[in-house]
Amino acid sequence: MATLKVPATVPSPSEDAEQLRKAFAGWGTNEALIISILGHRTAARRRAIRQAYHQTYNEDLLKSLDGEISGDFERAVLLWTLDPAERDAWLANEAVRKWRPGNRVLIEIACARSSRELFAVRQAYHARFKRSLEEDVAAHTTGDFRKLLVPLVSAYRYENAEVNLTLAKSEAKMLHEKISGKAYNHEDLIRILATRSKAQLVATFNYYNDEFGNSVNKDLKCDPKDEFLAALRAAIRCICFPERYFEKVIRSAINGLRTEENALTRVITTCAEVDLKEIAEVYQKRNSMPLEHAIKGDTTGDYEAMLLALLGQEA
Amino acid sequence: MATLKVPATVPSPSEDAEQLRKAFAGWGTNEALIISILGHRTAARRRAIRQAYHQTYNEDLLKSLDGEISGDFERAVLLWTLDPAERDAWLANEAVRKWRPGNRVLIEIACARSSRELFAVRQAYHARFKRSLEEDVAAHTTGDFRKLLVPLVSAYRYENAEVNLTLAKSEAKMLHEKISGKAYNHEDLIRILATRSKAQLVATFNYYNDEFGNSVNKDLKCDPKDEFLAALRAAIRCICFPERYFEKVIRSAINGLRTEENALTRVITTCAEVDLKEIAEVYQKRNSMPLEHAIKGDTTGDYEAMLLALLGQEA
Numbered sequence: 001m002a003t004l005k006v007p008a009t010v011p012s013p014s015e016d017a018e019q020l021r022k023a024f025a026g027w028g029t030n031e032a033l034i035i036s037i038l039g040h041r042t043a044a045r046r047r048a049i050r051q052a053y054h055q056t057y058n059e060d061l062l063k064s065l066d067g068e069i070s071g072d073f074e075r076a077v078l079l080w081t082l083d084p085a086e087r088d089a090w091l092a093n094e095a096v097r098k099w100r101p102g103n104r105v106l107i108e109i110a111c112a113r114s115s116r117e118l119f120a121v122r123q124a125y126h127a128r129f130k131r132s133l134e135e136d137v138a139a140h141t142t143g144d145f146r147k148l149l150v151p152l153v154s155a156y157r158y159e160n161a162e163v164n165l166t167l168a169k170s171e172a173k174m175l176h177e178k179i180s181g182k183a184y185n186h187e188d189l190i191r192i193l194a195t196r197s198k199a200q201l202v203a204t205f206n207y208y209n210d211e212f213g214n215s216v217n218k219d220l221k222c223d224p225k226d227e228f229l230a231a232l233r234a235a236i237r238c239i240c241f242p243e244r245y246f247e248k249v250i251r252s253a254i255n256g257l258r259t260e261e262n263a264l265t266r267v268i269t270t271c272a273e274v275d276l277k278e279i280a281e282v283y284q285k286r287n288s289m290p291l292e293h294a295i296k297g298d299t300t301g302d303y304e305a306m307l308l309a310l311l312g313q314e315a
Numbered sequence: 316m317a318t319l320k321v322p323a324t325v326p327s328p329s330e331d332a333e334q335l336r337k338a339f340a341g342w343g344t345n346e347a348l349i350i351s352i353l354g355h356r357t358a359a360r361r362r363a364i365r366q367a368y369h370q371t372y373n374e375d376l377l378k379s380l381d382g383e384i385s386g387d388f389e390r391a392v393l394l395w396t397l398d399p400a401e402r403d404a405w406l407a408n409e410a411v412r413k414w415r416p417g418n419r420v421l422i423e424i425a426c427a428r429s430s431r432e433l434f435a436v437r438q439a440y441h442a443r444f445k446r447s448l449e450e451d452v453a454a455h456t457t458g459d460f461r462k463l464l465v466p467l468v469s470a471y472r473y474e475n476a477e478v479n480l481t482l483a484k485s486e487a488k489m490l491h492e493k494i495s496g497k498a499y500n501h502e503d504l505i506r507i508l509a510t511r512s513k514a515q516l517v518a519t520f521n522y523y524n525d526e527f528g529n530s531v532n533k534d535l536k537c538d539p540k541d542e543f544l545a546a547l548r549a550a551i552r553c554i555c556f557p558e559r560y561f562e563k564v565i566r567s568a569i570n571g572l573r574t575e576e577n578a579l580t581r582v583i584t585t586c587a588e589v590d591l592k593e594i595a596e597v598y599q600k601r602n603s604m605p606l607e608h609a610i611k612g613d614t615t616g617d618y619e620a621m622l623l624a625l626l627g628q629e630a
Contacts, residue, residue, distance in 0.1 A: 132473045135473065154471070
């Protein structure tokens, strides 16, 4: 469930656009006003506000924001204001351009979204970057990562709950064989992970656990420094337990020596209208502390206020 | 352009459904009536007729047809009656289940359709077969063919005409290097073919031709018996010259020792509403004979009449 809180009566998009324009006017910027508007509007409404703003002031709202605010606060507001598919396309493009093996953004977008959402990202990628997502991923990654990432971002998985148990057993055995033989980049392992439906994969991993005594991810943890193994584990977690996956991203972002604001911003902005409520619940259970407390302790100012607004909390 | 001829005034879908029901009634079947209706209706109209037929008689029109007609005529009528995306999904599934290296159907569907059409096929495949197209392709093919076919059927190529000439040059050189070294299954060769936009690939192949003196396809013809090389050539022809590709499929189907009705039916039914006019023109130029004459000489009866109807000709 979403954490976003929208007021009972919402001003019209053109009223919101006008208020935003006021927030930019004169000396300084009224950040609180920006948060009170954009931090409490649905994706459809934010799109309408952008349109109204463009119509009235002949300027892109994102450009205006870019001139007024900065730093982590700016990144949070800009990412949040984008449509979900546009936002993912933008994040995917950034990940591709600066690609390094430890980057999990492409895996998140490929594996934690629904098939329809991932396809919408591919369409938004065409529109914005004049290339295909898989084309850029294939051109900017190499080796085993390319073998894994290209089919993951190109997938259009079947989405119903039907499961073929015979297939789950035979593919669990196949996975166990490859993993035991340390053939982590084997084409059958990647094929199964990149093409089967999520329901089918859950059944396969359950059978794996029952039959071989360990979870797939435990068996894939033999070398904690191996980034490719970490990528496989991330894909499996995004497919089977997205809330737990995102909780861990938030936890690592907050608990590190330096807070990783980009990771925190990414999870909050991409999940606030989807399943941030469940992620926050997992967080509280795992860390014995509400997520909003952790965020208050680790961030400051307008950035903090924006994240808390998306979490449905007062600053 | 399409060859399909639709009368100036078309009866309502329910009138057409009623006439079809009459064609099935009593002793024998009125094949000419079936052709005169279905052979002269657009995809949207055929869909409406199926709906009207189902509403009135509580039976799927395709099932009724299946009980009334048979052989090549039946296959042509059934394939034609399906929606384009449904038809491609059905053909792809048949190709996957009976897969052998010489089968070109998956390559045609992946490379000769637009990005949006290919995605519609993947959606229709979900709806009909409860699995994804790429999942079935990956599970039923092996080796180099799998490496080629899975990314081809998963592609969502960028579709505008923009071309990056620097990239075309560097990738033409890369292709030449791989082909000269006989590394036909090299991942970079497959990556380029499966992910770049068609406009970009045409530019790359043109540069290849200019720089290295032969067309890519000529250089890929070194071993005419190698089915993988033939598959690469088919993909390139479907991307760059679909009309020439389909003309050759028709020519081989007609000129073989035995007419290959399935190939003939496939091309006529899939292209009649798209570009069969251009294909027929290429055929006439290449064979000094109108396509309809060749079809008259090689087929008979209701099957012949159905193909000619789709070609916009009288039997």
